[in-house]
Amino acid sequence: MSKPVVAITRPKDRAKKACEIVRELGGEPILAPTLDLKPVNTQSLKDLVAKKDELDWIIFTSPTTIVSLKQFHPDFLKSLNCKLAVIGNKTGKLAEKEGMTVDLMPEEFTAEGLIEEFKKQGITGKTIGIPRTASARPVLPEELEKLGNKVILAEAYKSLFPMDENAVKELIEKIENRKIDAITFTSPLTVENFFEIVDDKQKIAGLLSDNLLTVCIGPITAKVLDKYDITYIYPDTYTVPDMMELLFEELDR
Structure with a gap:
């Protein structure tokens, strides 16, 4: 056969x-x-890195985000002093491999699953960084802002044809x-x-x-x-x- x-x-x-x-x-x-995915060092990513000390949370939605930050801003990952949320086992494992501690990973590996976890924990009034691709769905930042959080978006990679x-x-x-x-x-x-x-x-x-x-x-x-x-x-x-x-x-x- x-x-x-x-x-x-x-x-x-x-x-x-x-x-x-x-x-x-x-x-x-x-x-x-x-x-195809291409890490990029955009101005928005540089701005997020510069605001590192303002962050209460950072969210990694894919391994490519971590790859991009490691490539362009390796010191940023090493010196993060905020809580970390990830979507997906692979993203979490790569974050831990880079020496970071994952504070939150939803059971459902979607933006909606993460939003539910933030709601359950009553996370509000926080500054949250989300480096990701510009073509990502808007649901995550929109819902986090509805919860009363300030969201800093940054383009860390491009999703290409x-x-x-x-x-x-x-x-x-x-x-x-x-x-x-x-x-x-x-x-x-x-x-x-x-x-x-x-x-x-x-x-x-x-x-x-x-x-x-x-x-x-x-x-x-x-x-x-x-x-x-x-x-x-x-x-x-x-x-x-x-x-x-x-x-x-x-x-x-």
Whole structure:
């Protein structure tokens, strides 16, 4: 029996672990990033660093934020003197690897999950720094401000259209030729950019529903798949390992 072929649309620099998991579970990964991430040293990031001593909290929503700060402002991470909230195990582990203590990580790895934790703890009247990508959803800063907090946003990295469109076009061709068994999406932009490259969106959406297994990391990404009427599944815990385990459990059925 041939190995199931699993398409991974994550940014290339964050896809290594996903590919390893697919191989460990007996599959063959096909990497076709539909999103690229580029750390940037913007003025807003410099401003946040300069206001380090004003912060009561800082929130890291992805590992790329930490990578960017380490690249451009390594002393900032070493000398942080505020509480730290993170979204996701991977972000938390990288923060700890850099010597930071994680004070808060929500059970649900979404902005909404973190907001609920801030509400439960009655966190208000605080100054909160959020370095992230400028294309991130506005829900986190908006809701934190509604709780009476001051939010300082900073652009730490850019979410770019895929640099290698040919890899995505080759993936689309494989989907059309029934050479892909499953496809994974780990953020709304991985879906949006994929369909930007697709010519016949209705046809490919139909194939993603009917001819292969579509798996996403959680409900926020699922909302974008809903726009294209795609049938999908996602795990109870919004991590890449849980997503892959669910994928192979479903394929085994």
